[in-house]
Amino acid sequence: MRPPEHRRHPMNKRALVETIAAKTGLDTASAEAALEAVVGAISDALANGDKVIVPGFGTFEVRDRSARAGRNPQTGEAIQIAASKAPAFKPAAALKQAVASS
Known part of the structure; x- marks a missing residue:
């Protein structure tokens, strides 16, 4: 195949x-x-707060997002957005180069 x-x-x-x-x-x-x-394996590692590094591909990690002020788009009312954790991916230089050259 x-x-x-x-x-x-x-x-x-x-x-x-x-x-x-x-x-x-x-x-x-x-x-x-x-x-x-x-x-x-990546999901489990991130859930445990660990970083996953795949050489030549990139790094998966959890980033903290601070609490911040926002607005309800329907009403325009000011709201407070709570702090949270979010998964993130940072591509390796080799991956960036591969994408740029394609």
Whole structure:
């Protein structure tokens, strides 16, 4: 099986699984299990407050967002937005270069 042709729309999970299977020689069930394991490991690490560094790809981390003032767009009323934590991704230089040169 060869990888799907270049698309102008977002790659969905099925297409990603097919690409992984084609590039690794795994069957699609094994490729899907591998993808689920990677996503699960990253999610678990972030939930524990850990940083995940994938050399050549980037860094996944949790960033703190401070409390801030905002406005309700329907009424214009001032509201207070609570502090929160948000997942973030910082691409590696190699990934930035690959995207810029494509």
